[in-house]
Amino acid sequence: MQQRSYNHIVGVFILLLISVLIFFNAFASPKPICDYCKREIADANYVTVEDKCFHTEHFLCAECSKSLVNQKFFKEQNKYYCENCFNKEFVPKCQKCGEPIQGRYFEFDGKIYHKQCYEKFIAPRCCLCQKAIDGEYIIDFWGNKYHKYHQGKDPICTYCGRYISESTSQGGFQYDDSRYICGICKKGAINKAHEAEKSMIFISQKLKNFGIEINLDKTKLQLVDRNRLAQLSPDRNKDYAGLTKFEGNAIPGKVISRNFNIYILSGMPRDNFRATMAHELMHVWLYSKAPMEMDPALTEGCCNYASYLLLQNDRSKQVAYVLDRLENDPNIFYGEGYRRVKKMVRRMGIESWLEYLQNNKNFPSGY
Ligand SMILES: [Zn+2]
Ligand SMILES: [Zn+2]
Ligand SMILES: [Zn+2]
Ligand SMILES: [Zn+2]
Ligand SMILES: [Zn+2]
Ligand SMILES: [Zn+2]
Incomplete structure (x- = not known):
């Protein structure tokens, strides 16, 4: 399980926040070419983004064709997208609820999750305290998972290595000679x-x-x-x-x-x-x-x-x-x-x- 942030990835997408400039450029010559329709722009009002020009009616989301003029828009692979489409197409989705993940996320078994979704639905539970495990943990021979911080605090069965608890070992006992034995092992113990x-x-x-x-x-x-x-x-x-x-x-x-x-x-x-x-x-x-x-x-x-x-x-x-x-x-x-x-x-x-x-x-x- 890993905890990471997507902020750096969003950064690479060149987040362009309302940086559209509508030029009032009546005297420019030669006439600019619209990057969308490849025709000359005769109108004095047009849009420039980075080094490209567009007719105001041709600066559109590459996915849904909604106008991007005066809207928050995003660039990905040289195309421009409205926020909705960008989220839908390029922002990673939580594998539990399907919603895009902005910022911090949790990775487990090759899938990513919102922090809340991970803790509520995905995180392995600690056998001893039943809380979600999101840090270092131990898996014993029997597949029981424990927070690492329990180590050394609870007794372990001498004969099977299980932590002694109601949920993992059906309880346990300590013999007079100080050996710990769990409830499961004690059932078949040879005393006679x-x-x-x-x-x-x-x-x-x-x-x-x-x-x-x-x-x-x-x-x-x-x-x-x-x-x-x-x-x-x-x-x-x-x-x-x-x-x-x-x-x-x-x-x-x-x-x-x-x-x-x-x-x-x-x-x-x-x-x-x-x-x-x-x-x-x-x-x-x-x-x-x-x-x-x-x-x-x-x-x-x-x-x-x-x-x-x-x-x-x-x-x-x-x-x-x-x-x-x-x-x-x-x-x-x-x-x-x-x-x-x-x-x-x-x-x-x-x-x-x-x-x-x-x-x-x-x-x-x-x-
Ligand atoms: Zn055009
Ligand atoms: Zn769109
Ligand atoms: Zn989620
Ligand atoms: Zn625990
Ligand atoms: Zn021997
Ligand atoms: Zn045992």
Whole structure:
């Protein structure tokens, strides 16, 4: 949307305001030629405009043939027009009411409008305050539009990025651990251990179809809040959604027994939970099959790739949001690593990728 003025354009049209001079020129010789009929002007009274002369009855609007003598007239492409015709032919019209626009106008989507018409009928409405948007605004993933000045003032849902409000997200809540979740996301949130357990079994079967086999016998799942997860995590500054801890009695180079503890945030929407679950199960697979001390970009990239494998064919908008976050994550391990792994799998196929991981700690060269 742009706000502009036509004044400069009108200026180019050479606005000639009652500048007609009727000459009383009885003695001039040779006789002037009428620009309209191309005949000599014998009468002492005639009209001169710029460098042209006209019989007084021949100075006419090029469109409606009304006399322009003693009238306000306009010039466009070397022709003269009365005000009405000029407005009709050359002044831009508001695309809403059809009337000519003098002065300031609003441009939106390649069309122009009077300021009032734009604000009343065309302007997008802000989802938060319902007022017309005529300045900078934000469109979220869901197509909701907001004034830019709301940014940072209203809470945003951790799981879908919507501003929390009645109109955009059916309200919202704040968990005790200070996470915000909107009304839409909260509906399908996973809070119960048996639900989470069921989902883990289902997802491990899905991953098995891709050749990622996980032994769930030694895998324990716990739903935890954000504070507990932060206590368990290696990096307190990072906001984890899940974590996998490996317990094993190992002597250098050889692991004797393994147990896995998966911790996942409670209260996440179903699709976010599934993405996290696939990620953590991939950690279990890597702990079981791959060399220790793998490049973290390869590790986290592979785990995020498992989320992608699980969700890639799901067409829901929430899944699209989750995958969009994955694709655009700037983190060098989780985002960059994921994109590198994706490239790798695209070239070598899933089977060779899994085989590669069992024998290598680092990305192959060229990735
Ligand atoms: Zn004439
Ligand atoms: Zn006219
Ligand atoms: Zn209008
Ligand atoms: Zn607003
Ligand atoms: Zn949400
Ligand atoms: Zn991870």
